[in-house]
Amino acid sequence: MYRVSHFVTRFALCLLAGVALALVWANLGPRSYSDFVEWRLMDGLVGYPNPDALDGMGRTLTMQYLSGGVLMALFFLVLGKELWEALALRHGALHGRHAIAPAIAALAGAALPVALYRVLPGDLAAYGAAPGAGWPVPMASDVVLTYVAGRWVFGSGHPALRFLLIMTILDDLLGLLTAGAAFPVEALHPAWLGLSFGAALAAYLLFNLLPHRLAAANPASPAAHFLHRRLGLWPFALAGIVSWFGFQQAGLMPALGLLPIVPALPHADRAFGIFAEAEEVLADPLNRLAHLLVLPVCAALFLFGLTHGGVEFTAAGPVSWTVTAAMLIGKPLGVVAGGLVGARLVGGGLPEGMRAADLVRVGLLAAIGLTVPLFAVGASLPGGALQAAAKLGLLAAGALALVLLAMIRRVGAQR
Missing domain, CATH: 1.10.287 (Helix Hairpins)
Incomplete structure (x- = not known):
């Protein structure tokens, strides 16, 4: 058994702090919050395409672009590092048969919510959006939030946490790549x-x-x-x-822009597990870089939550419940089905000590999504009321998932 590094919990707390402050600010002072998010920092080589940019370079850097497009690249670099080690290094978590079940669970847990989202009536036409707009929103989960919630549900040493971490990293990168490819930021x-x-x-x-x-x-x-x-x-x-x-x-999501350098960095000879605490004592360049990025990533996650998580509660609409249902129903069903297929039919097996019944709790944990789903909201839906409604759907799905997990945990304790 390995111990997960404590900085994952720090990441989750920073993200939650940013989202909580954003929600308070957006509901008490929506105008000032909007001005902050759209704050025009500079015109130059970095930012979104803007024909009105003052210096003629065609781009404008706003606070929202700084957090989502620039600083969050550091967070995805850390995720990419964990995925690379799991794939490429000796004893990596994605080597061998034990990677089959979480990989299939991640794929099914991404595909089923999308299918459910597309068949549920979200009344997208009322927002002026095309049918099926925003389908990448329910694809992904949230690595850091699901892990912290998973520790509360399973305890710190449960083997289901390893399964959860592998699955959500695959799930998040798949969701981000899909949203970026299907809805590029600009002309490719x-x-x-x-x-x-x-x-x-x-x-x-x-x-x-x-x-x-x-x-x-x-x-x-x-x-x-x-x-x-x-x-x-x-x-x-x-x-x-x-x-x-x-x-x-x-024209692709710049938050993915640091991933190509991960394989270029000298790294340790073997993997110690996803976000393993043992890696904190390693001195190879890849792990040293990850250690140096802990505080910057905390700051990036806080600012991302602050600039992307604010929404007025009055924006709730039909699409909110569509997103909630796709996450809260589609995710658990997809994870359970994919996990069982991987464990029994394909023969990958679940981690030792993890039962098939634990997949239900893992599936509910996967319904908690902020970082990558919020990227997908911004990329695949028109701005304004539709994005706000979708964000509320994500928040509702996460809150309801925690309520259901608390009920399951209480029933289990009584038994």
């Missing part, structure tokens, strides 16, 4: 992705592979020492900036 220019992957490849060849080869040929090589010790993480930070810029210019 795929050639710019060459800049992103070129920067990642150059960083790998020059500052990972080359010093490794030099050190293998001569352990005392001054060139290897300079590349490893003196330059440290700076070349990878520069490659990350270039990669992020390439994603922005390509």
